[in-house]
Amino acid sequence: MNLDTLGATGPQRQAIETLDRPLLLCAGAGSGKTFTLQQRIAYALSPESGPAVEGVDRVLTITFTRKAAGEIKSRVRSVLRENGMAEEALKVDDAWISTIHGMALRILREHGLELGLPPRLAQLEEDRAAELRQRAFDVVLRESEGQPESPLAQLIAALGATGKGSDARALTFALMKHGDTLTAGLDAFDFGPAAASPSGIMRQAAAGLEEFLAGGGSPKQMEKAEEALRQVRELLESSGSLTYRQAAAALAGLGLPSAQGKAKEAVRALKTSLAGLVMECVLGCNEAVAESLMAVARRVQEEYGALKQEADCVDTADILRLAYRALSDRPLLRQQLQQRFQLIMVDEFQDTNQLQIDLIGLLCRPGLTNLCTVGDSQQSIYRFQGADVNVYLKHKRQMTGEAKARSLQLDANFRSHGDILAFVRRICGAPGFFSEDFLDLQAGRNEEKAAASGAYRALAPRISVALTSYGSKQRGETAKTAFAKQQEARHIAQWFARLRMAGHDAGDMVLLLGSTTHLDVYADALQQEGFSCHMEGGSGFYGTAESKLAASLLRALVCPLNTRDLFEALSGPMFQLSADDFMTLSTVVKASGEQCAEVRRRSIGRPFVVGDGDGAETEETDGEVLQPLLPAPGAALGRVLEIWCRAQATVRRDGPACALRQLARESGYFSRLQEEGVTGQAKAANFLKAITVVEGLQAQPGAGTAQVAQRYQALAAGNEKLGSLQGDGGQSVRIMTVHGSKGLEFPFVAVADCYTLRPESGALLCAVRDGRAAASLASSLGDDGLKAAFEKARTTVKNDEEGAPGLPPLARHHQGIREESAQEGLLEKRRLFYVAATRASEAMLVSLCVNNTKEGLAPKGVQADVLGALFGEEVPRQDGTADYGGSQPLEFAFIDADRLWNEQSEEEREETAGAAEGRVVEYPPLSPDPAPAVVAGWGDGQGLVSYSSLTGCEGGALEGAQAVLEAYVEELDGPIADGLQEAPAVQPEGGAPAPVSPTADFGDGAGEERGESFSDRDKATDFGGALHRLCQLDALTGEKGAWGRFEAVADAYGVRQRQRLQEAFARWLASDVRREAREWEWVQPELSFQAQLGANTLQGEIDLFCANGPAGEGGRAFVVDYKTGGQPQETARQLYWKHRLQALCYAYAVLRQGFSEVSFVFVRVEQEDAACPGQPQVVRYRFRRRAT
Known part of the structure; x- marks a missing residue:
């Protein structure tokens, strides 16, 4: 060799x-x-x-x-x-x-x-291991029933009704997880020295007060100190068995002198000393809790081991x-x-x-x-x-x-251009950035070869830094923060857009995030710039609990009566329903007068498919009235029913991907995962990957929700990689977590949301030292009053630079763990930024979003490191450049979100605030309502009908349906209103007159519904479906977003005639009808409806629904329907009759919801209006409710 x-x-x-x-x-x-x-x-x-x-x-x-x-x-x-x-x-x-x-x-x-x-x-796979741990804990829980002295019973009693992450189960699992990484396991934990006795702590407090009094102070200071000493002595003398809780409450309630005058430092030392004693008392309360916790963890681990042994498995x-x-x-x-x-x-x-x-x-x-x-x-x-x-x-x-x-x-770095390495050196090479000497990377790649290949074609500097400034305390904190993130995301998308203009592919662009909290904001901004984007994933995705949860939710949305999938969805981490909730869902009572005569069971899915989801409806079975049990007002179950019913409406309107995202947001699932830190963010990323997969599946031709669920299950069975599902992956911006990017490289990288620390939220604090785990429990596990006292005391100690060394032993142990954990967390964030920055090979954008307080910009964590290394203490408030040691200065952008916010109208501000709060904007519902008074003599009442299916009815049946419609709907400004009720005829070349059917096949939307061919090379259903999808994207994301997805949509629908599709879509974008639609207050594409029509149910889907406000007196609606194909020789009269039945059906459905008037426009996107060049042909109708 x-x-x-x-x-x-x-x-x-x-x-x-x-x-x-x-x-x-x-x-x-x-x-x-x-x-x-x-x-x-x-x-x-x-x-x-x-x-x-x-x-x-x-x-x-x-x-x-x-x-x-x-x-x-x-x-x-x-x-x-x-x-x-x-x-x-x-x-x-x-x-x-x-x-x-x-x-x-x-x-x-x-x-x-x-x-x-x-x-x-x-x-064991992790989800199976988690299941066995839960079972093991349940065994121990059952053992503790009726045993108040058992460790678990004492642990539960000590924790009380605490918040997230502090319950006995979560605390036990957290301890076991830490022990898994240590050679000695649970034996490696050290909860610190024993606290002094409560009376001993009070005597120390008395001694401190006496020492202060001996040193002297102002009369007022002396008076306050003497009163505090009197209270301490009185408690010591009157309490035979003083508890830590009593001592903590007494010390926290003492009135102490003000730190001023000659005795200022002495007062400060006294307050720090007494604050340390308060901490010692509170932590002393936790000593017994720690003992119980260790005992419970050992017992659960023992039972967990037995379950694994029984299954011949190991984790x-x-x-x-x-x-x-x-x-x-x-x-x-x-x-x-x-x-x-x-x-x-x-x-x-x-x-x-x-x-x-x-x-x-x-x-x-x-x-x-x-x-x-x-x-x-x-x-x-x-x-x-x-x-x-x-x-x-x-x-x-x-x-x-x-x-x-x-x-x-x-x-020697063979990946990155020298400018990227120079920037990394400027930030990460600063003294103290890392805990050891900086490994300074030197440029080692062949730059001549890279230049010859066109690796970087843009004229802008390779390094860009963007600072978005916002003032969270002004005009609504939530709205301002959300607005600032939108501006930051927009700048990132525009940076990518400039690279695209320079000739670079979107597939070479990656957004790296330290947190997925604002992922949707970034995705929306990219789509507004015409990019498609997706979360990048790995091969093990389908085996994750989050992917399985998505699969269960999909199947349950298709059929809530599928109790197995519905149970998995409702009992899982998204909704966490209890056994009592499932009892309520599955129980109805047979009513006899005012008495409850009999209790019966029903499917737990029944409340999710009957009525409006509030659980209050009665059911009739064989003449008996069955009354379901109702959830308590404000109970979680009632909230779940509401959320689920909204998701079902979203499925019909926007598809299953939107419904999954809505369920995760409204249930609080994403919020709870964010509180789990990096682990939770990984879970959230998995669920977001599932949504990405579903979006790809529902874009395929003929993909209803049931088909999407089946295809998703098939993919899971094959365990395909997520990346293989992205049809346009080569032209799609990837969004990844920094952890997921480890070991990879990308030409163009934007970095965001990986700079600041999340505060410690768990009940267990740990610091590993030489194979041992120094541990401590949170300040107060079951008493908010003690917790407040502890935090106030800890702040006092923290503000005194010399206070920590003088703390009592247990308080010093606890404080040491906190400080060490905070320092290690900061160092980890710095390393995370280093990893993100060194993924880039050609160019990089570092985006920072910093709070602007009264004292000025307040960067935190790595934000402060980046700005300090570049600008020192004077951070510029305008665009410019900055030297960092590269071949040319970096490009600096300052985005003043406060100024942009103040330039917005009140309506725009409200919209931003609503988005920040996760507000659900409800569009006017198009759902069944009571049947009209007119009784029609047609139909068997056994199925759903659409306007197109009515044309296939016998003459009498069609007339019966039209009678129901026209008894409720009155046409304005049309031939019917003018008394011209005779249908026209078409005169084909060389033939006799022929009647025109409302669905006569001129290759437009009617023909598409029947799946008839438009040509050998391009089925009408494919072409029409693609056109409708593009128009829907236009309504949701705007013109740029729709054009950005053009190729992906055309590929998904198998459209080969791209020029034809481009021309039809461009004609819609240039139309006056589109401008008219965008002026309405509410605009919603692809809105499904059902409405009772005689003994049948009329169903359909409105292409574009617009309204001036909620349904009600004075409410007006505007409906657009896109039509492809058609023949230029069709006259206005022919077109009127051709589409009138569809307009009448849709008007009936809209007016039944309470709107007073509705206008319809059929837009023939492939036929130019001879009177208005560049505009598509349109057919208009106007209806109102008929006076009774």
């Missing part, structure tokens, strides 16, 4: 050749570490190295993901073949190249017999712990594996935890001589999964110290 021909850098070659000692390889972003690893394996097997390794099966390579393992296997196989080692290449598939969990599971399976493990040991934590114990307890097995692996390489070592490092250490030979670790502390971003960068830093010190490892840095 000739290393001279590899083109490796000096450090890469040294890493490849170092096989006889430990190797610590620090590999920066884009530095070619995968290349180095694969070449190192090949060189170790080559004759040039000895060979140092006897076979590829003697090499252990551990990767962070299965995808990375597969990539390394593929590359190693190729390199071995290229270097004449074909026999070794054949062994690669069975080589020890896997994740650490894959490696550990393989060890357990190979040695299962001697370890006493079942022969078919299976790994991910078990795999590592069982492998560790096997190697620790069996020296022969450990020696056997140490001898097997001549070379051990571990990639992404910065994302390991103590248990993983300890397990790897057991596999290494003495002195770690066969170990090579590859990592970069600047890219450690998986703290939320238990990764601990401090463990990696400790490992680095061990390797360079006692192990005497060779330490090498791969700092």
Whole structure:
């Protein structure tokens, strides 16, 4: 193997050749570490190295993901073949190249017999593991019933009716999750020293007050201190058994001197001292809670283990712990594996935890001589999964110290242009940005080659920074914040648009987010600029709980009487209905007078398909009146019924994707996930991926909700990758989380929402130190008063720079964990920004949204780092440039959201505020109402009818239907109103007159409904469907958004005649009717309706519905229907009669809702109006309710 021909850098070659000692390889972003690893394996097997390794099966390579393992296997196989080692290449598939969990599971399976493990040991998927944990907790919960002294009963009593994340179940699972990453498990937790007794704490308070009085102060200060001392002494003397709660309340209620005058510092010290004692009292209340929590966690873990053993399964934590114990307890097995692996390489070592490092250490030979670790502390971003960068830093010190490892840095970046690296250096290279020295990446790619390929064609600088400023305390906080995010998103979309104008593909553009909270805002902005966009996903998506939830919701929306799917949807994380709720849903009572004569069962889906969803309707069965049980006023069940019924209406109107998004928003599902931090954001991203998939499916021809649900299920069964579903993926902007982008690269990257910390919201605080977990419970778990006292005390201590060292032991323990957690959180955010910035290869936009307070801009976290590194303390308030060390200054944009907000009208502000609050804008409902008084003698009452199906009725039946319609609807300004009731005839060339049917096939919308061919190459239903979809997009996103989706829509409907479709759509966009429609207050495309018509139900779908306000007296509506095809020789009279029945049916449905008047316009988008060139032909009608 000739290393001279590899083109490796000096450090890469040294890493490849170092096989006889430990190797610590620090590999920066884009530095070619995968290349180095694969070449190192090949060189170790080559004759040039000895060979140092006897076979590829003697090499252990551990990767962070299965995808990375597969990539390394593929590359190693190729390199071995290229270097004449074909026999070794054949062994690669069975080589020890896997994740650490894959490696550990393989060890357990190979040695299962001697370890006493079942022969078919299976790994639990996470959703199944979560289910077993829930069952285990339920077992312990049942054991505690009637046992008030049991640990779980005491834990529940202590927690009380607390808020999110603080209940006994969640607290127990949080503790177990932390323990899974530690070698000692639950035994690793330390809840700190014991608190002093309540009386001892009060005596300390008395001593502090006495010390202050001895030092002296103003008369008023002395008087206040003496009164406080009197109260403390009185409590000590009068209370025989003082509790922590009493002591905390007494100390928090003391009136203390003001910090002013000569005794100012003494008063401040006194207040800090007493605040620390308040904290100690509150934390003392939690000591018994911590003991109960540990006992419950051990018991739940025991029961969880029994359930796993019964199923012959292990979870991910078990795999590592069982492998560790096997190697620790069996020296022969450990020696056997140490001898097997001549070379051990571990990639992404910065994302390991103590248990993983300890397990790897057991596999290494003495002195770690066969170990090579590859990592970069600047890219450690998986703290939320238990990764601990401090463990990696400790490992680095061990390797360079006692192990005497060779330490090498791969700092040549082959990915990014030098300007991007210079910007990263300016921000991340600042002193103190990282916890260790900055790994400064140097540009290593061939810029001449990149320039020749047109990698960057734009004229603007490669680096852009945008600052959106807003004042959250002025004119409504929610609206201003939401408006600022809209302006930020708009600027990002415009940045991408400029790149598109320069000739770059949308598929090369990526928006990286640290949080998915505002994902919809960014997606809307991109669509307004004519981009399609999608969330990027991976192959394991369909196995996630969120994908399964979406599938259940889809099937339940199709048929709520499918009780299995409905139960899964309602009992899952979105709605979380209780057993009592399901009892209410499934119960009706047989009424006898005013008495309840009999209780009966019914399907839980019945309330979701009967009436209006409020659960108040009665049911009649065989003459009996059955009254359902009603949810309590304001109960969760009543709210769920309302949300579900709105979603069903949305399905009919906008399709299942919109309904899923609405359910997630209105149920609070997205809000709850955001409170879970990064883990919750990953779950939200999964559900949003599901919505993206559904959007793609419903855009396919002939895809109703039932078909979408079936196709989604089929995709799940095949476990296809999300990316393969994006028909226009090559021309679609990708939106990804920064975590999801790890290891990838993209030409053009915009970065947003990854700068600030979310406050700690859980009840359990943890900090890992040397394999031990320092733990503490939140300030107060069941008493809001104590919590307020604690937070006030903690603020006092925090404001005193010298206060923390003087805290009592337990308070100091708690405060230390908080401060350490906050610092680690900030460092993690900095690393997250570094990872995001180093994904870009050609150009990057860093977008910041900063609050503007009375004191000025108030950037937080990494926002402050970025602005401080670029501008110091004086951040400009206008557009400009800034030097950062690149080839040209960066482009800086200042977006004053306050100014833009103030330029808006009151109506625009209200609209923004409503969007921020998640307000549901309800369009006028078009749903069944009581049957009209006129009784028609037609139809069998067994089905639904449409206007087109009426034309196929016998003459008498059609006349009966028309009689019902015209008894309710009066036409204005038309031939009927003028007394001209005779239908005209068409005179074809060379033939006799022929009657014109309302659905005569001139190739327009009527023919499309029957699926008749327009031509051999382009079915009318495909063409018409595509045109309707484009017009719908125009109504929803505007002209740019519709044109941006043109190719995708045409592809989805299989339209080959693109020029014809473009001309028809352009004619609609230029029409006076479109301008007229946009002037109405309410505009809604594709609005479905049903209305009782005699003994049948009339159904249909309005292409574009407009109204001047809610239905009612004076309410007017305007309806547009698009028609394709048609013949130029049709006269105005012929067209009038051709479409009149449809207009009459739709007018009937609209007027039945309470509107006083409705106007109809049929727009023939393929036929030009001879009298108005450029305009489409139109057919107009106007109706009102007939006076009775």
